[in-house]
Amino acid sequence: MPELPEVETTRLGITPHILGHKIIDVVIRQRKLRWPIPRGLAQKLQGQTIQAVERRAKYLLLKIETGTLILHLGMSGSLRILPANTPAEKHDHFDLVFNNGLCLRLTDPRRFGAVLWSKEPVEQHKLIQHLGPEPLSEAFNANDLYSKSRGRKVSVKQFIMDGKVVVGVGNIYASEALFLAGIHPKKAAGKISAERYELLVSSIKKVLAAAIEQGGTTLRDFVGGDGKPGYFAQQLNVYGRTSEPCSTCGQPIKQLTLGQRSTYYCPNCQH
DNA sequence: AATCGCGCCTGACGGC
DNA sequence: TGCCGTCAGGCGCGAT
Numbered sequence: 001m002p003e004l005p006e007v008e009t010t011r012l013g014i015t016p017h018i019l020g021h022k023i024i025d026v027v028i029r030q031r032k033l034r035w036p037i038p039r040g041l042a043q044k045l046q047g048q049t050i051q052a053v054e055r056r057a058k059y060l061l062l063k064i065e066t067g068t069l070i071l072h073l074g075m076s077g078s079l080r081i082l083p084a085n086t087p088a089e090k091h092d093h094f095d096l097v098f099n100n101g102l103c104l105r106l107t108d109p110r111r112f113g114a115v116l117w118s119k120e121p122v123e124q125h126k127l128i129q130h131l132g133p134e135p136l137s138e139a140f141n142a143n144d145l146y147s148k149s150r151g152r153k154v155s156v157k158q159f160i161m162d163g164k165v166v167v168g169v170g171n172i173y174a175s176e177a178l179f180l181a182g183i184h185p186k187k188a189a190g191k192i193s194a195e196r197y198e199l200l201v202s203s204i205k206k207v208l209a210a211a212i213e214q215g216g217t218t219l220r221d222f223v224g225g226d227g228k229p230g231y232f233a234q235q236l237n238v239y240g241r242t243s244e245p246c247s248t249c250g251q252p253i254k255q256l257t258l259g260q261r262s263t264y265y266c267p268n269c270q271h
Numbered sequence: 272a273a274t275c276g277c278g279c280c281t282g283a284c285g286g287c
Numbered sequence: 288t289g290c291c292g293t294c295a296g297g298c299g300c301g302a303t
Binding site: 032033034074075076091108109110111112151152153154158259260 | 273274275276277279280281282
Binding site: 034058075113127260 | 295
């Protein structure tokens with residue numbers, strides 16, 4: 001499932017092929033994604049040139065003169081660059097066709113993704129405007145996290161997965177970052193010291209940056225057709241490793257559920 | 272204001 | 288082999 005590192009890697013992969021190029025066709029095969037693809041979108045995009053390819057949280061932002069195309073990959077979405085005439089397969093819902101003979105194609109079996117349009121400055125868009133800081137920016141720091149956590153009774157894992165607190169920390173990397181920081185996922189956010197938040201912030205940054213770096217080397221081929229861009233198998237210490245020995249102490253990794261999400265941790269290393 | 276839990280959707284997987 | 292139930296999961300949203 002695309003977490004922030006996959007989305008960022010996707011951004012880096014598609015940018016050179018679409019930046020500065022003109023959209024000559026828009027193909028919508030399935031409008032029913034998480035929200036319907038808006039009516040009239042094709043006409044808004046037709047003939048426009050991509051001026052920037054940005055990312056906010058897990059939203060990809062394709063900026064053109066008159067507004068911003070917002071893309072989200074949901075659970076199972078992926079974007080590829082293909083020759084413009086590549087036949088569509090099942091789950092290929094949306095194409096942008098460019099004047100360089102290439103096509104940006106959205107594939108999304110579960111359709112939790114989204115294709116939306118923002119006319120106003122995209123920072124003011126409903127889905128964007130209330131988002132917390134980017135995890136890899138300086139705005140995300142221990143002071144900020146600590147002050148936001150005071151009085152909060154939710155588990156620290158749910159807390160760092162809350163997009164108003166910090167964006168882009170998904171289920172996998174939340175478990176991984178807490179493992180690195182030695183913090184038990186169930187511990188109440190409001191009961192964690194400033195010192196430990198210092199460690200947690202650096203762990204989140206470290207885990208995400210490492211995954212993005214690995215993505216850059218693993219996911220090199222965005223052009224071509226060989227199936228989906230295989231999202232990289234990140235080295236994971238705890239996620240999905242129930243009963244396997246902890247890489248630090250050898251104790252079996254445990255699993256629990258927090259906020260309807262499976263959560264993995266080492267009962268010996270995390271408190 | 273904070274918290275809880277629903278729902279969207281399909282593929283994979285286990286049991287029979 | 289085939290059918291069916293269950294689960295995973297991002298994240299906005301409505302209810303409490």
